[in-house]
Amino acid sequence: MSARLEDLPLRDDLRGMTPYGAPQAPLPVALNVNENTHPVPQEVADDILDAVALALRDVNRYPDREFTALREGFADYLGHGLSREQLWAANGSNEVLQHVLQAFGGPGRTAFGFAPTYSMYPLLTRATGASWIAGTRGHDYTVSADDAAEQVAAARPDVVFLCAPNNPTGTPMSLDVIEAVYDAAPGIVVVDEAYWEFAPRDERSALTLLPDRERLVVSRTMSKAFAFAGARVGYLAADPAVIDALRLVRLPYHLSALTQAAATAALTHAPVMLRMVDEIIAQRDRIGATVAALGYQPHESWTNFVLFGGVAEPAVTWQELYDRGVLIRDVGIPHHLRVTAGTEEETTAFLDALASIDSRS
Numbered sequence: 001m002s003a004r005l006e007d008l009p010l011r012d013d014l015r016g017m018t019p020y021g022a023p024q025a026p027l028p029v030a031l032n033v034n035e036n037t038h039p040v041p042q043e044v045a046d047d048i049l050d051a052v053a054l055a056l057r058d059v060n061r062y063p064d065r066e067f068t069a070l071r072e073g074f075a076d077y078l079g080h081g082l083s084r085e086q087l088w089a090a091n092g093s094n095e096v097l098q099h100v101l102q103a104f105g106g107p108g109r110t111a112f113g114f115a116p117t118y119s120m121y122p123l124l125t126r127a128t129g130a131s132w133i134a135g136t137r138g139h140d141y142t143v144s145a146d147d148a149a150e151q152v153a154a155a156r157p158d159v160v161f162l163c164a165p166n167n168p169t170g171t172p173m174s175l176d177v178i179e180a181v182y183d184a185a186p187g188i189v190v191v192d193e194a195y196w197e198f199a200p201r202d203e204r205s206a207l208t209l210l211p212d213r214e215r216l217v218v219s220r221t222m223s224k225a226f227a228f229a230g231a232r233v234g235y236l237a238a239d240p241a242v243i244d245a246l247r248l249v250r251l252p253y254h255l256s257a258l259t260q261a262a263a264t265a266a267l268t269h270a271p272v273m274l275r276m277v278d279e280i281i282a283q284r285d286r287i288g289a290t291v292a293a294l295g296y297q298p299h300e301s302w303t304n305f306v307l308f309g310g311v312a313e314p315a316v317t318w319q320e321l322y323d324r325g326v327l328i329r330d331v332g333i334p335h336h337l338r339v340t341a342g343t344e345e346e347t348t349a350f351l352d353a354l355a356s357i358d359s360r361s
């Protein structure tokens with residue numbers, strides 16, 4: 001017989017929490033967790049395999065604790081004059097964000113984000129012992145610089161998460177908002193650019209704000225644009241002193257030699273790895289236009305997904321799509337559903353399935 005969770009001497013602050021649980025159902029069309037549904041191109045996969053095979057020869061030894069080659073790879077990829085002393089990486093950007101919270105949040109402290117935003121921020125915050133403060137967004141999920149600064153100044157959080165562009169809404173965030181929040185915040189400001197590669201090319205990343213802002217952190221991931229979700233590689237850029245703080249909380253050798261080898265090899269092929277981004281952007285825009293034509297209200301998206309409103313009963317529509325072999329996400333926003341842009345075929349399957357259901361409100 002198995003014990004119940006309530007019977008265990010669990011930390012009081014974890015009682016009643018629910019784990020992250022996006023369904024992993026074996027459906028033909030899975031567009032629910034904002035993955036890149038295109039596989040890694042064969043030519044890159046061959047190189048990654050060679051690099052992993054080489055790393056295997058030394059797998060009896062602990063890996064490079066400082067993942068030097070990988071940090072250099074990220075510095076090259078990001079540009080903006082960054083050097084490896086300003087780079088950090090971990091097993092997915094979730095772990096990167098956890099490191100930030102372990103170093104700068106923790107018991108008695110607070111973290112803040114403008115809701116609705118990435119569902120892991122509150123979970124990571126609470127699991128590392130801090131409290132979560134939810135700010136609010138304005139019209140169409142945007143935040144203005146003045147309002148954002150006012151909310152942050154009032155909350156005085158130790159860590160602020162700015163998801164730019166935002167998940168689950170797709171909403172862009174302009175640099176003046178980030179600057180205003182930084183000036184108003186007493187603590188660390190994390191700009192989570194997990195979806196940055198899907199933003200318009202002529203827009204400026206928060207990386208351009210890093211000089212002279214030692215409390216600013218910009219995080220990225222290889223999970224989305226790089227089609228590397230299964231390899232678990234996220235990273236951030238910040239002042240070298242921030243990186244030193246993260247060294248205090250990471251587990252020794254947290255990035256396996258195989259992960260380092262695979263990610264470093266993939267980065268040397270960045271243009272090929274990113275080849276599918278334009279195709280995904282085209283599918284995202286097609287979703288926006290088609291759901292609008294079907295009578296729903298898509299929100300502006302700078303990501304690889306679309307949040308659309310006007311759904312009478314999201315749970316019912318979600319199930320009807322599921323029954324047609326299409327998995328999307330009910331993110332808990334009334335009358336809304338979120339769908340990831342897939343390959344052309346997957347996107348067509350979703351749009352055809354949605355068109356066959358009358359679920360407008």
Ligand SMILES: Cc1ncc(COP(=O)(O)O)c(C=O)c1O
Nearest residue numbers: 092093094118167194221223234
């Ligand atoms: C905004 C945002 N940040 C971070 C992540 C985590 O990505 P990973 O841990 O795969 O790098 C996600 C994943 O969906 C996300 O949407």
